[in-house]
Amino acid sequence: MAIEGDMRKGSPARRAGVALAITVLLTAGAIVFLGRGAYDWVKAVHVMAIIAWMAGMLYLPRLFVYHSEAPKGSPQSETFKVMEHRLMTIIMNPAMVIAWVLGVWLAWQGAWLWSGWFLAKFALVLGLSGVHGSLSASVRRFAEDRNEKSSRYWRIMNEVPALLMAGIVILVVVKPF
Numbered sequence: 001m002a003i004e005g006d007m008r009k010g011s012p013a014r015r016a017g018v019a020l021a022i023t024v025l026l027t028a029g030a031i032v033f034l035g036r037g038a039y040d041w042v043k044a045v046h047v048m049a050i051i052a053w054m055a056g057m058l059y060l061p062r063l064f065v066y067h068s069e070a071p072k073g074s075p076q077s078e079t080f081k082v083m084e085h086r087l088m089t090i091i092m093n094p095a096m097v098i099a100w101v102l103g104v105w106l107a108w109q110g111a112w113l114w115s116g117w118f119l120a121k122f123a124l125v126l127g128l129s130g131v132h133g134s135l136s137a138s139v140r141r142f143a144e145d146r147n148e149k150s151s152r153y154w155r156i157m158n159e160v161p162a163l164l165m166a167g168i169v170i171l172v173v174v175k176p177f
């Protein structure tokens with residue numbers, strides 16, 4: 001089955017792993033060779049990881065809307081399973097790990113750890129990560145045809161990551177307190 005074959009040589013999951021390793025190596029190289037000048041480069045990679053993470057966080061609940069309307073066992077339902085699994089494992093999980101690692105480095109390096117805006121952002125990011133965990137559990141439930149939630153529920157869930165993202169970006173860019 002396509003999901004089981006994801007770690008094959010040349011498979012999308014393997015390529016995502018290689019991309020993750022290259023990102024980590026390049027970032028580590030920037031930190032070692034550029035010293036404090038690495039801050040803006042690391043921030044740029046942090047924002048790239050956020051874009052990839054958020055793309056998945058906004059798209060996956062939309063897939064769930066259509067998947068919950070597809071009859072269980074239908075060809076559409078089986079296609080959604082592969083799309084959801086790949087989106088989660090190849091894009092969202094690696095992007096979240098990169099965003100977290102680099103975000104924590106930025107906070108430590110920029111001495112932001114006790115700033116009000118950072119603590120508030122951190123709380124919202126914990127919420128966003130919790131939504132990620134719950135979406136991940138839902139990918140497994142859909143894969144086993146155990147989803148009981150309606151498409152209306154998934155339409156509402158679709159707005160939660162967008163609201164959290166708006167709060168997070170305002171906090172980190174405007175730094176109101």
Ligand code: HEM
Pocket residue numbers: 043046047050054099100101102103104106107108110112125128164165168169172173
């Ligand atoms: C995963 C945990 C995260 C941590 C620890 C973290 C921490 C940080 C820190 C310390 C900065 C540097 C701030 C500055 O230099 O002014 C930063 C930049 C940024 N972060 Fe995060 N962040 C995280 C996740 C996120 C998320 C989820 C988003 C958006 C949804 C986000 C969006 C941004 C943006 C847009 C910037 C650039 C801000 C600017 O240059 O003005 N971050 N982050």
